[in-house]
Each structure stands twice: as structure tokens, then as C-alpha cells.
Amino acid sequence: MAAAPSLTGDQDQLHSMTLILGQTINKAFGYQISEPEWERLVSMVQTWLDKLPSNVNPFSRSQSVTPSAVGELPYFWFLQDFHASARQYALIALTILAAFAPLNQLSMLPSVCDDAELITADVSKGDLLEAYAIEICGIAFTTNIPSVLVNSFGPIAYSTKAASSPGLHWPAVVRPSASEIKNSRLDERSLEKAVRHIHQDGLVVIEDVVPHEDIDQLNTKMVEDARVLQNMGDKGPFNYNQGNLQQDAPPVAEFFYPSIFTNPIATQITSAVLGPRPKWTFCSANAAMPPLPGASPQRQPVHSDADFAHPSHPFALVVNVPLVTMTPENGSTELWLGTHQTDITFQEGAHGERASGRIKENHLRDREAIRPPVQPIVKKGSVVLRDLRLWHAGMPNPSDQVRIMLAMIHFAPWYRNTMRLEFGDNLKPVLEKLDQQGQLGLDIPVDWVSGEEALQGYLNRGFGNSYDFNQTP
Known part of the structure; x- marks a missing residue:
């Protein structure tokens, strides 16, 4: 499994995910993202999530989201504003990776929350992008942090476009x-x-x-x-x-x-x-x-x-x-x-x-x-x-x-x-x-x-x- 950048403090969690998100954007929006590169980036996000200290995760949330049951936005409470930003950046990276996922590889993407098994073998790209967008909206509108609100609009719009338009499937x-x-x-x-x-x-x-x-x-x-x-x-x-x-x-x-x-x-x-x-x-x-x-x-x-x-x-x-x-x-x-x-x-x-x-x-x-x-x-x-x-x-x-x-x-x-x-x-x-x-x-x-x-x-x-x-x- 690919290693995410080393982490020492809470602020480093945000900095680390910022670097991962930057790599994801650069790779995905270049000419093409190869399957090994895609898998490496997914692994980096997963490693970041696995190593995340409990105090950086939401200390409370409600209304879990699954691909088959999306409704009201989930509610999140974080100890620090930058904790919300870090989680939002991770979701944005996952949104891009879902949009560029190779055929039959969506199941490699990690779940977005601890109390719902989000990813299944037969999940559709549209369902997955919708679920990520719901999570991004939930963080933005229930934490009410200006920077998080502003950063949510682009990924939400991108999820809608990616879910409704044909993907660029590169040669195997x-x-x-x-x-x-x-x-x-x-x-x-x-x-x-x-x-x-x-x-x-x-x-x-x-x-x-x-x-x-x-x-x-x-x-x-x-x-x-x-x-x-x-x-x-x-x-x-x-x-x-x-x-x-x-x-x-x-x-x-x-x-x-x-x-x-x-x-x-x-x-x-x-x-x-x-x-x-x-x-x-x-x-x-x-x-x-x-x-x-x-x-x-x-x-x-x-x-x-x-x-x-x-x-x-x-x-x-x-x-x-x-x-x-x-x-x-x-x-x-x-x-x-x-x-x-x-x-x-x-x-x-x-x-x-x-x-x-x-x-x-x-x-x-x-x-x-x-x-x-x-x-x-x-x-x-x-x-x-x-x-x-x-x-x-x-x-x-x-x-x-x-x-x-x-x-x-x-x-x-x-x-x-x-x-x-x-x-x-x-x-x-x-x-x-x-x-x-x-x-x-x-x-x-x-x-x-x-x-x-x-x-x-x-x-x-x-x-x-x-x-x-x-x-x-």
C-alpha cells in the first residue's frame, strides 16, 4: 500500500491531504491517469484515513448516507475548523478518483463514514458520486465554516457532471x-x-x-x-x-x-x-x-x-x-x-x-x-x-x-x-x-x-x- 506523507500533528493531517489532493488533480486532469497511478492515489487516501487520529474525525454525526438511501444531509461536529477542511479535501479527492475510476474498480474506493458500508461490488458511479456529494454538502452546511462552504460548490457541481456524462475510458x-x-x-x-x-x-x-x-x-x-x-x-x-x-x-x-x-x-x-x-x-x-x-x-x-x-x-x-x-x-x-x-x-x-x-x-x-x-x-x-x-x-x-x-x-x-x-x-x-x-x-x-x-x-x-x-x- 502506498504511504501518505508522514503526519506529526493535527495541522499536518490537513497539509498531508492537501498534497494528496494536489497530486490527484494533477494526475486526473492531465492527459490520462493510468490504472496503477489511480490505484496508488486511492491507496494514499485510504492510508491517510486509516492513520487519522480519532480527535480529527467528527466527534458526532447523524443521518448516515448510503448509495441506496440518500435523503437529508448528514450532520457533523468537529473539534476544529481545519478538521472539517481536511475531511472535505479527502472527499474531494475521492470524488475525482470515482469519476476517473477504471472499469470495475469502483469497489476499491474507501467508505466515507464509519457506520455505513458505502462501497459494494455493484455500486454505480452515479450513486457513488452522489453519496460523496451528500457528505461534502453535509460538512459544508452543518459546520457553517466559510472556507468549507466555498470549497464545496465545485466538487458538488463536478459530481453532477461526472455522473451524467460519459467517462473517458483510456486504453487498458x-x-x-x-x-x-x-x-x-x-x-x-x-x-x-x-x-x-x-x-x-x-x-x-x-x-x-x-x-x-x-x-x-x-x-x-x-x-x-x-x-x-x-x-x-x-x-x-x-x-x-x-x-x-x-x-x-x-x-x-x-x-x-x-x-x-x-x-x-x-x-x-x-x-x-x-x-x-x-x-x-x-x-x-x-x-x-x-x-x-x-x-x-x-x-x-x-x-x-x-x-x-x-x-x-x-x-x-x-x-x-x-x-x-x-x-x-x-x-x-x-x-x-x-x-x-x-x-x-x-x-x-x-x-x-x-x-x-x-x-x-x-x-x-x-x-x-x-x-x-x-x-x-x-x-x-x-x-x-x-x-x-x-x-x-x-x-x-x-x-x-x-x-x-x-x-x-x-x-x-x-x-x-x-x-x-x-x-x-x-x-x-x-x-x-x-x-x-x-x-x-x-x-x-x-x-x-x-x-x-x-x-x-x-x-x-x-x-x-x-x-x-x-x-x-
Whole structure:
């Protein structure tokens, strides 16, 4: 359990909770609060409550509050005014943490009073926020302390808004243990979490599974290539706008890192979802480019990569590997989690058009009211697994840093896609060795060419709709 700041006197109780509240506000209202950060903050509040001396708690109260029975405000009597402020700050922190609680984690939040079991496994977010607001009101209006009264209005209004508006549910993150990373294999619980969120959200992030030294070496080369492609202007391989380029990695052994292109943990997950030995038939990347002088940053329309009549169950997973930490400042992808179970009636623009797969505006507005899009921070060293059907959009990159994210597509072994990769022939023994050692786990249809031919042509390949992700009849 995380430790709250050390406490020595009654005033220190208030100071300690002020620091906890400040951390909670900073984390919650940044770009995102991760599940471990959320759990740490909840633990700090709980530790503060557990260590609170009895004289700082209300010496009397009445009208206990539970989520199922809210009525008149509870009455509180404190020995000191700052005791009321300290308790109110704790409730404000809990209100924010309840609003940003990960799915199915509300039961971790502590009870707000000693004589009522507030938190139960099936409590709703609305009930919980209402109960916290009632407690905040009770302290404010029955103690009648001006500073406490003033500080109550914002949290009460926020509770109402948070209870009635859709929450920003960030992508689920799996953080493998040291032994899982060493063995290049998730245990059953981690694998179950990854599979669950692919089915539930259409996406999951696996952190710290790609060595940074491999990423850095590949990134150096691909940034150079991205600048070459950007200088091609409207003749370059851009998708929707010139700020979002499609580029391939050099398809030769010198730049082939198994930790990136055939990551065993990524393959373990795609195999669990799609079936054994998925087919790897697409290998490319997208580069969110800093705007050229005089150009304004542009975003992509929200779209699905499955711009054709497709199965209603998972058939293809995109394995994304960012080569730098992705943030809103350098163009991290906008994600519409949970949209992977829609079909092409939600789209406009036929396959083959440059802007196919766009989601119709009325469906965007409907979905936004249920679960708004997010633009997450994804740490360098992560692998992102995304259902091909998920709605998403490339976002502007106003920074001066090229942001590259690799994209390998694994298709289900039964899915009749006819695409093939093209690699330099010096990669053939590398892949054969991986397969012989049981470290590949993929079927890879490849057209082998000489290394010289591979390097001469990889920046002039097709892009966008020149690839067909459909299957044969």
C-alpha cells in the first residue's frame, strides 16, 4: 500500500491531504491517469484515513448516507475548523478518483463514514458520486465554516457532471512482470486481461516489451526516410493529408529486429484471439510529420481500416510499435474504443477511394455521447494491439519531432487474404532460425528479392488503398 506523507500533528493531517489532493488533480486532469497511478492515489487516501487520529474525525454525526438511501444531509461536529477542511479535501479527492475510476474498480474506493458500508461490488458511479456529494454538502452546511462552504460548490457541481456524462475510458494497459519479459511470454492472468480488452475495447497496450536500443536504431533510419518522403509533397505516400505518411521499414536483415517485427508476446496475444500461427501479410508504418513551413497541421477523418464487408468477429489485429513515446503533442492516434463491432453501414467512401472507410458524422455524434474518443500517451517500448475494425484517426503533430509507429497486421489463419510481404533474401535465414527455435509462431507468405532490389524499392511501394485487407470469396 502506498504511504501518505508522514503526519506529526493535527495541522499536518490537513497539509498531508492537501498534497494528496494536489497530486490527484494533477494526475486526473492531465492527459490520462493510468490504472496503477489511480490505484496508488486511492491507496494514499485510504492510508491517510486509516492513520487519522480519532480527535480529527467528527466527534458526532447523524443521518448516515448510503448509495441506496440518500435523503437529508448528514450532520457533523468537529473539534476544529481545519478538521472539517481536511475531511472535505479527502472527499474531494475521492470524488475525482470515482469519476476517473477504471472499469470495475469502483469497489476499491474507501467508505466515507464509519457506520455505513458505502462501497459494494455493484455500486454505480452515479450513486457513488452522489453519496460523496451528500457528505461534502453535509460538512459544508452543518459546520457553517466559510472556507468549507466555498470549497464545496465545485466538487458538488463536478459530481453532477461526472455522473451524467460519459467517462473517458483510456486504453487498458498490461504491464508484464520481469519474469514474463524474461521468458517472452505472458502468464495466464496477463494474457486473459489482454484478450478481454481486445474483445471489449478493440485495443490493448502492452508496455515495456521492446528494448529501447532496438527501437532507437530503427527510428534513426526511418526518420531519415520520412523526411525524404515528406519532400515529395503531393506525390508522396500520404493518407488523407500530407501530415500523415505511410512508409515501410527497410526490409533487410540489417534493420530487422525480432523484438519489434515478430515480438513473441504480441504474437502470443494475437494467436490467443485469432488462432494458432496467424498470417503476417502486411508490414508498414505511419509517420505523423511536423508541418512544413507555412503549412498548418491537419488531422485525418475518423475511419476504419476495414472498409469492406467483413466478419462480425475478430479476423485481423494490427500490431503497432511506436518508435518514440506517443503523446498528443506529437500526434498520438485518436481512438474510439469499443467501435470494432460496427459494420460498413457506418462508413462512407468505397474501398479503392483515397478517403474510404470514413465514419458518417451522425454515427460519430451518437458514439461520442456514449464513449468519447481519447488520444492516449503510449510509452516507448510498448506494443499496441488493435482490432482492424476499430475507428481511429491520425492526429496533427505540431512538434518538431517525427513520430513513427510501425504497423504489422496479423490475420486469422482461416482468413483468406492474398497479400504477401516482400523482403530482402538475407532475411530468410533469420526468419527460418526463429521458426526452428519456436520463437516465430507466424505464417509469413513472402516474395523474396535481392537485398539490393529490396532497398531500391521499399520507399516506392503502394500505400493506402493499394493494399486490400479483404478475403477471397
